[in-house]
Each structure stands twice: as structure tokens, then as C-alpha cells.
Amino acid sequence: MTMATDDAPPTTSKLKEERANGIAAVTQSKGDDLIGRSVTINRPRDELFAYWRDFSNLPSFMDNVERIDILSDTTSHWVMKAPAGRTVEWDATITEEKAGEWIAWTSAEGADVPNSGRIEFRDAGARGTIVTATIAYDPPAGVVGKVIAKLFQREPAIQARRDLRRFKQLMETGEVATAAWTQKQRDEEKV
């Protein structure tokens, strides 16, 4: 039940319950922790949607994703980097989408880190397109979970913000900015 009296997005509420309501409204979330981030990208909506819709493109700007294998038109297998050279993996299914506007996905049963998310693309006139990512995840419990959680404790909200910035850089400039001056330094940055 929403109690908000303003127009601010639910993901920015000071109340945890409000934030949870906000995310439940747009994702298949079972998760407690959620991230909502928007970025404006100076490119047409359809172009951004098309790039994102091919999930195999995502590792080009998501630094903690090692690779994504496409299994079918709506299913994919995600391999994420974890500490000590390990990986965590899950299958993801696109649950709903509207061409050019939004994509919603959720992890399948048995995921190392159950998660779900939604990416939305809205026209922003002369400024291009507003892209909003909303991601919910269940931090795992137990000893094994702790190791996995460490991956997500790389501040998931910060990670999402950085991923969106890199997406913007790639779409607007054709490359992801780096301050490295040798290939070796650049490789080390991504670890």
C-alpha cells in the first residue's frame, strides 16, 4: 500500500517498504535489496533497446559480467566474476518485454543469487533517451553465500551506476573511457 504524497520515484523513498513496493510493481522481485538508476543517453530509443536486447552485448559495458550465453530468444546463461577467480552463474528468462520500451527478466530456480530486473527506455526529446535500470536481488545466506555476497558487496548500487555510465559512453562515443595508458593497466582495472 503506497503512502507517498509526492511524485518522486519509489526507488528514492526513505522508507524501505516503499522501495520494496516500488520494485515489486515493476519486477518479479522476491528480493529485499534493490537498485534503481536512470541515465540519459544522447541516442535514439530504438537503437539503445536493440543493443540491450541482445544480452550477449552486456559484458561489453558490465565489468563484473564475464560472459552471457544466449540459450534461446528469451533465455540466457549469465557468468559473473566472483572473488578469488571464482564465478557465480544463473539462467535468466525474459518474462515480459515491449519492443523499444522495456525488458523485464528474472533468474531461474536454483540461481546462485536470485535476482530480477527491468530496463526501461523513454524518449527524452532533444536529449535522447532516459534509460532506467531497476534490479532486485536476494543476498545469499550461509558460508558459501557469504563469499558470493562479497561479489555483490562491491556496492551493487554503485556497480549499476557504473554499468549505466559505461553503456552511455559506448552508445554515445563508440568506446568505453579509460585512463590507462597501457593495455596491461587496462586489463588490471577490469579484474
Next chain:
Amino acid sequence: MRALTWHGKHDVRVDTVEDPEILNPRDAIIRITSTAICGSDLHLYDGYIPTMQAGDILGHEFMGEVVETGPKSTLLKGQRVVVPFTIACGSCYHCGKHQYSACDNGNPADNQDIGQEMYGQPMSGLFGYSHLTGGYAGGQAEYVRVPFSDVGPIVVPDGLDDDEVLFLSDILPTGWQAAENADIEPGDTVAVWGCGPVGLFAVQSAFLMGAHRVIAIDHFPHRLELAKKFGAETINFEESKTYEALMEMTGGIGPDAVIDAVGLEAHGFFVDNVVDQIKASLFLGTDRTHSIRQAIHACRKGGRVSMPAVYGGFVDKFPLGAFMEKGLTLKTGQTSVQHYMPALLNAILEGKIDTTFLISHRMGLEDAPKGYKMFHDNQNEVTKIVLKPGLPVAAQ
């Protein structure tokens, strides 16, 4: 390659580091032929700018020869170019409005976090100026990697010396933007605090924009002499009371526009300045801001305040009341170098702007640490040091 690296307060060294490589399609590698030490490099030297790391290569005023290009670079090997100190992509919303120093994409994503936390929005990328602005290696080196080389660097026409065009990289456009931000109207009197390179270029620019009088304020006699050469009247704040002098010189009105080209390390023994120094040393406040306070105090009602000077943190005792009650306007910001370069290159070619007068010293890259110390210790005579990696080490 050899490069001037930062290791801490008053500790810069010339080290051997890896050569830069092409990493992105729009990159180019430049072999440096001339690179200057900027007054704002002294803020780094003095340890005023946060997020510096040992080994960072300094230098954001540089030019040289294109030696390597990425597949999307529009530069050609062998071309001589001057490189803007602001790293701008040319394709984001801000670049589209020629607000190059507000570029969204020049700063790597991870480094944007610091600016987002400190300032609300992340800073653009700059060469050799802390990790707040990207952590990019600077140009006080034999070579440098230049991102977005299809947008930033300007090709130098044959027949022009390095010394004539080097300052297109920062201080000439910065002085020009400072005058532009003062919205000068014909007949105006403009007061400029600080006769460093930016202040001196602001003096020249203000006259070109129609100022009737320019009053330059400093305490270094040699620098005031240079301002005089360009037609400015001068106030030496160690000899005269600045506010009183300005009021008398303007018939009790105050300057129509004021330009603070001093910034966060204002010199002078003023009460508020000393308090600021104590606070800075205790990390209670970070910037010493006498010049901007005085500029606002002296500015006429309804006047304009332009602030090219670099500030990094928080201040107190900002004269907000005077600012509001007098109805002032403030414009400031890092310089959108790319926007000004073509017109200013023409102004140099046409002889409207002189830049070489500024250079007081030329030395080899290996002598750079000595240059920093000289510049730091003697700002009266040392107006600008240009490092030329080709020059041999000076005899001791």
C-alpha cells in the same frame, strides 16, 4: 619513456615509465615537443587537490607530433597538434552545446563516483589532474595517450613555433572564457585579481571585447609590469588598499565586472586568509578565498563576477549577502577549450593576441622538478616555464 611524476607534497620526480599505447579506436599517441607547468599544477605540488596517487604523471598544457593513431582518429602521423586539457567526447548532450568541460563521457565510469559524491554530478576528464578528473596521465612526459583525438587536438599551421600556440591548450582559452564570462559591455571597467598567465590573458581578452579600462591587481611587481604593457592600470595590494583604490578609480561606482584569476591559494596576510589557512590545515575548510570575497565586495551593483580560478572544496564566510543585495551574477567553470581553439588560433595568426611574452624559462624534461621548485619559490620572475623533452639537462 621519461615522465614527471607526483609522489607527494613538494615531491615530483622524473621517472622511467611504460610507453603509452592505443587503447580505444579514437585514441592517438603524441610525442611531446613542448609542455608547460601551469599555476594550477602548483595546487597539486602543494598538496591541495585530493585524490592524487603516487606515480601520477602531471601536465595538462602540451603539444607535439602525432606518432600513432587509432582506427577512428582523424589525425595523421606527423601532424603537429595542440591538445586541450579538457577531455571531451564531442557527442554527448553537453558537447553538443559546446560545454566541452562538462562532457559526460571523458571521465572513466569508476572515477565519476568521487565527483558525484563531492559535487552532485561527476566532473569531466582532464589530463594529469588527480583522479577526481579521471586519473589520466598528463603531458609532462615524452609521450601521451590522447583519447577522442578526432575532437580535441587542433592541427598547427606550418610556420608557427610551439611557443606561439602552446597556450591554446589551457591558459589562453581560460583567460578568454574568463573575460567572456564577465559579459563585458563597451565602456566597462573590468577588475582582474591575479596577474598570472590566466589573469594576463584575461586582461588582453577584456580589451578585445570592448572594455574601456582594465584594472589589474597583484603584488608581484614584474607581473604588474606585464599587465601594464597590455594597457591595464594596476593596483599592488601590498602598497594600496584594493577596495578603496577600486572605488576611487571608478568614481565611487565599483568595477562593472570582476574576474578572480587567483583561486584557492590566494596570497596575502589578511585576517580571513589566515583563518582559512588554519582551517585548511585542520581540514575544517579547504579553500583560501580572499580574492573572490574581495571581488564580490568591490563589484558594482548589478555587476558581473567571473571566476576562472580553481576551487576544489568548501568555503565559509562567502559574502552571500553582498552577492544577493547587489544583484550580482557569477559565471565560472573549467574551460571549454575545444570551443575557443579555432578562433583563438586565428587571433594568434592575425597578431591580435601575443602569447610568447609570458615564457620566462625553457628547460628540458629532466629539469622539471627544478622547474616546479623555481616556479613555486619565485612567482615574481617565473611567469611561465616551458619544458621541452628534447632540450638537454641544464648545467648545474
